[in-house]
Amino acid sequence: MRSKPLPNIPNEKPANVRAFCGGVVIGQLVKLTRAQSEARHEVPHRLVKAPKSPTTPERQLERAFARHQFLFESEKLRHCASVPLQPLEVEPKPVITPKGQTGCATVIQYREWSDEWRIRTQVETANNLPPQVDGERITETLSQRGAKKIAESCEYMSLKKGGFKTFVTGTFNEAARARIAANETTIQRELSRCMDAMQKMYQRGWTTDKGERVPGHTEGLSYCWVVEVPKNEQGEDNPHIHMLLGWAVPFAQFTNWASRIEGIWGNGYFHMEKIKDCRCAGAYMAKALGYMTKGQEGSQGKVRGNRYGISEPARAPDWVTVGKKQLHAMGQIIADVYDHITQKYGADYRERKQLNKRLDETPKTAKATRYQIGKRLQAVRDKLSSLPIRCNKYQVILKGESAQRTFLSWALGDSNKPPEWLPELPSELAWEPANTPEAKDGHYWRNLEKAYQHRKRQFQELKRQRHAVTDEVCSWMVEQAERFKDAACSAWEEYAYLEFT
Structure with a gap:
C-alpha cells in the first residue's frame, strides 16, 4: 500500500501577509508548516511510514527570520554609511500670544520678607472650579504644595526669626496605636493637645527641677509638623510625626526641658535634636520625611486628615500681586531664560545633586570625608545662591529690585548687553505689555x-x-x-x- 501523499499547497500569495523573510513569504511558510504538521499527525495511522524531513518547520522559521534580520541590519548599515552625519540645527518657532487674547496674562508679584520679585504666566482654563471632594480626606504622600509651604516656612524663619532651632521626632507606643486603630483618637487630635500645652508652656514660662524660673515669651510658638504612617517589619502601621520648633534652651536646662515636653506628649518617645545651622532646617525635614524618594514608593503611608501643619508665627506671607499685563511673548521669554540657566549652570546643579547624594551615603563615622564633601557642597551652594535669579519653565524669581529692573528692561528690548545670567533676546521677541487685562477679559x-x-x-x-x-x-x-x-x-x-x- 502506498503512503498517503502530503496535501497540495496552493501557490498563491496571502492577502493579509506581505512581508518576506529572505525570499520566503511568511504566510506561505506558515501554511507549509501547518500542512506538514497535519501530515505528521496522520503518520501513526498509516501502514507505511512517510519519510522524515531532516529539517523541522520550526527550524525553517528560525533560519528565515535570522536571514531576514541579517539582511535588514546590513541594509541599515549601508544606508547609514552613505548618509553624511551633519546634524541640522532646528530653531523652534517662537510662541507669541496675540495682544488682547482673553484668559492669559503676565503676572508681576512681590514678596517683602525675602525681597524677591516673581514674574509668571497665568492661563485660565475653561473650567476653573476644582472637582468636588466627598468622603474622608486620605493622602498617601506629602503633596508638592505641602513640601513647598514647609520650605518657604523654613526660609522665612531663617531670614526673619533666627530659624527653627530644634528637630523633633514623636512616636506612638502600642497603647496609643491601639487607640488610633479603634478610632478612639486620631494623630491630629494628639498633636493638637500636645501643641496647645507646649504653646502655654512657651508663653507662660516654666520652672526647672532645681527651682529655677524660666521666663516665657510674648509671641506664639513657631512650629511645623508632618505625619508619616509607614509599615513596620510586622506589616503594621507605625505612625510618627516629625516637627520643627522655633524654641531652644541652654544646655544646662535641656534635659529637664526635654523630659517635661516628652511628658506632655505622653504617647511614646519624643526625641529632640538641636539644629546646628538654622539654614538647614528644611533639609532636616526633607531628609527625615524623604518625600522626594520615599513618596514615589508610597512608604509614607495613608493618613486620614491633615498631613502637615504650620503655626501662624511660622507661616510665610504669600506673594502680593503688584501688576498684571498682556502675556504676549513673556511665556517664550521665560522658557528661553530657563534653557539658558540650565545650559550655563547645569554642571553646578548636577554637582550639587551628586554631593548631596554622596553626603547621604557616607557614614557619620567618616568625619573627615563628610567634612570635605560638606565643604565642597557649601561652596557650590554659595555659588548658586549668588545668582540673582531662579526660574522654571513658567516663572522667574528675581532677588532684589535691581535684578527685577534689569530683567524687565531686557525683556522690553533694551539694546544694552544683557548680564551673563540672561540670554540674547531677538528683537521680534521683545515683550509688549500693552494694556492691563481686566476681569471681563477672563x-x-x-x-x-x-x-x-x-x-x-x-x-x-x-x-x-x-x-x-x-x-x-x-x-x-x-x-x-x-x-x-x-x-x-x-x-x-x-x-x-x-x-x-
Whole structure:
C-alpha cells in the first residue's frame, strides 16, 4: 500500500501577509508548516511510514527570520554609511500670544520678607472650579504644595526669626496605636493637645527641677509638623510625626526641658535634636520625611486628615500681586531664560545633586570625608545662591529690585548687553505689555456673556411667537374649536339614537 501523499499547497500569495523573510513569504511558510504538521499527525495511522524531513518547520522559521534580520541590519548599515552625519540645527518657532487674547496674562508679584520679585504666566482654563471632594480626606504622600509651604516656612524663619532651632521626632507606643486603630483618637487630635500645652508652656514660662524660673515669651510658638504612617517589619502601621520648633534652651536646662515636653506628649518617645545651622532646617525635614524618594514608593503611608501643619508665627506671607499685563511673548521669554540657566549652570546643579547624594551615603563615622564633601557642597551652594535669579519653565524669581529692573528692561528690548545670567533676546521677541487685562477679559466673564446672549435670544423668540398671534386669530381659533366640539357632540347623539332605538 502506498503512503498517503502530503496535501497540495496552493501557490498563491496571502492577502493579509506581505512581508518576506529572505525570499520566503511568511504566510506561505506558515501554511507549509501547518500542512506538514497535519501530515505528521496522520503518520501513526498509516501502514507505511512517510519519510522524515531532516529539517523541522520550526527550524525553517528560525533560519528565515535570522536571514531576514541579517539582511535588514546590513541594509541599515549601508544606508547609514552613505548618509553624511551633519546634524541640522532646528530653531523652534517662537510662541507669541496675540495682544488682547482673553484668559492669559503676565503676572508681576512681590514678596517683602525675602525681597524677591516673581514674574509668571497665568492661563485660565475653561473650567476653573476644582472637582468636588466627598468622603474622608486620605493622602498617601506629602503633596508638592505641602513640601513647598514647609520650605518657604523654613526660609522665612531663617531670614526673619533666627530659624527653627530644634528637630523633633514623636512616636506612638502600642497603647496609643491601639487607640488610633479603634478610632478612639486620631494623630491630629494628639498633636493638637500636645501643641496647645507646649504653646502655654512657651508663653507662660516654666520652672526647672532645681527651682529655677524660666521666663516665657510674648509671641506664639513657631512650629511645623508632618505625619508619616509607614509599615513596620510586622506589616503594621507605625505612625510618627516629625516637627520643627522655633524654641531652644541652654544646655544646662535641656534635659529637664526635654523630659517635661516628652511628658506632655505622653504617647511614646519624643526625641529632640538641636539644629546646628538654622539654614538647614528644611533639609532636616526633607531628609527625615524623604518625600522626594520615599513618596514615589508610597512608604509614607495613608493618613486620614491633615498631613502637615504650620503655626501662624511660622507661616510665610504669600506673594502680593503688584501688576498684571498682556502675556504676549513673556511665556517664550521665560522658557528661553530657563534653557539658558540650565545650559550655563547645569554642571553646578548636577554637582550639587551628586554631593548631596554622596553626603547621604557616607557614614557619620567618616568625619573627615563628610567634612570635605560638606565643604565642597557649601561652596557650590554659595555659588548658586549668588545668582540673582531662579526660574522654571513658567516663572522667574528675581532677588532684589535691581535684578527685577534689569530683567524687565531686557525683556522690553533694551539694546544694552544683557548680564551673563540672561540670554540674547531677538528683537521680534521683545515683550509688549500693552494694556492691563481686566476681569471681563477672563474666561468666566466671557462664558457669562455667552449665557446672557443665549437667554436673550430665547426671550426674543418667545416674545416674537407671542406677538405673532393677534386677537382676531385667537377668537377665530376658539370659534373653530367650539364648532368642532358641537359637531362631535351632535354626531355622538345621532349615533346613540340609532344604536339604542
